[in-house]
Amino acid sequence: MIAPTPTEFSATEDAPSVLRQLLERAVASGASDLHLQRLTPGGAWMVRFRLDGVLVPVARLSPDLAERVSGRVKYLAGLKTYVETLPQEGRIDRAAIATPDDLRVSTYPTVLGEKLVLRLFTTHESRTLDQLGLSAPTLRSLRAFLPQPAGLLLFTGPAGSGKTTTIYACLRELAEGGRHVVTVEDPVEQIIPGLTQTEIDEARGLTFAEAARHLLRQDPEILVIGEIRDEQTAAVAMRAALTGHLLVSTLHAGSCRGVFDRLLSLGVDPSSLAATPGLVVNQRLFRRTCTHCAGDGCPQCLETGYRGRMPVAECLPINEAVRTVLRTRAFTTLQPETALATEASLLVQAGHTDRREFLRILGHEP
Ligand SMILES: [Zn+2]
Secondary structure, X not given: OOOOOOEEOOOOOOXXXXXXHHHHHHHHHOXXXXXXXXXXXXXXXXXXXXXXXEEEEEEXXXXXXXXXXXXXXXXXXXXXXXXXXXXXXXXXXXXXXXXXXXXXXXXXXXXXXXXXXXXXXXXXXXXXXXXXXXXXXXXXXXXXXXXXXXXXXXXXXXXXXXXXXXXXXXXXXXXXXXXXXXXXXXXXXXXXXXXXXXXXXXXXXXXXXXXXXXXXXXXXXXXXXXXXXXXXXXXXXXXXXXXXXXXXXXXXXXXXXXXXXXXXXXXXXXXXXXXXXXXXXXXXXXEEEOOOOOOOOOHHHOOOOEEEEEEEEEEEEOOHHHHHHHHHOOHHHOOOOOHHHHHHHHHHHOOOOOHHHHHHHHOOOO
């Protein structure tokens, strides 16, 4: 990857114009976040975009201009512009800044001063299962599982691995089937017609666990819990799956096998896990080598050598063999998980991505 040269803005430019230019560029390049922070005490500020999952420096602002831009962002987000020593969160309406979606703004005090992060909800993420670019075996596993009336559909993978996008694509298909889908999410990233969607609000006491307790009374056929992160939520999830509901959720685990370990550590009984149909999906996103420059770096890819991402996933259905393992808790005897690395190696060989990206995502050489 070639380090791009950040744009220098003239200190005399006006803040609304600079902000507009930065946001236009962020939207055009498909950035998911815009970071604005000071580099040295009292020095220049750096603007970075999160592009295909990686932070890329795009512009440098003089302290005076940066202060005015950050003040403008805070004003538009309805935050207290004079407060710099406490974190604040707000939202900028898309109409105020001419972006396709609202922006979420988060400010945070650091030793060098206030840092701002603007989250762009990129609309290009609303895709169907067929448009995601999943491999044929992964698509087959998902399509075989989705018509099930009851069971567990669990996704894992680090933050930014595309789990949410895949889940929304699944929900879009499920909603078409006429079943009642009730979700509790953090945050709701896409609004899908026909679904009952709720956003958790921990400040007001609406946690995953609290929402999950009431979900079953909303007469759902399909429940979506954004993440299983405590015992209470895990218990509700298992009860839902065992009482004739299809439960969709995510867990923090590095592998399909790790999902079972995680559920057990959250107090789930292995025999009830073995009693429900299930599919575990472990997903990663690989940056795609830029087709304009073949990875050498060009204006189209902001000199990064990559443009766009593609999902790579492995699926582990809870079948008879896995059930036996679950009952005996001998997880190490489960099939080794090499599907993900094998699929990614093929993508490297075909030139769709490269060895450096493979190493970044999977932590070892192809
Ligand atoms: Zn390029």
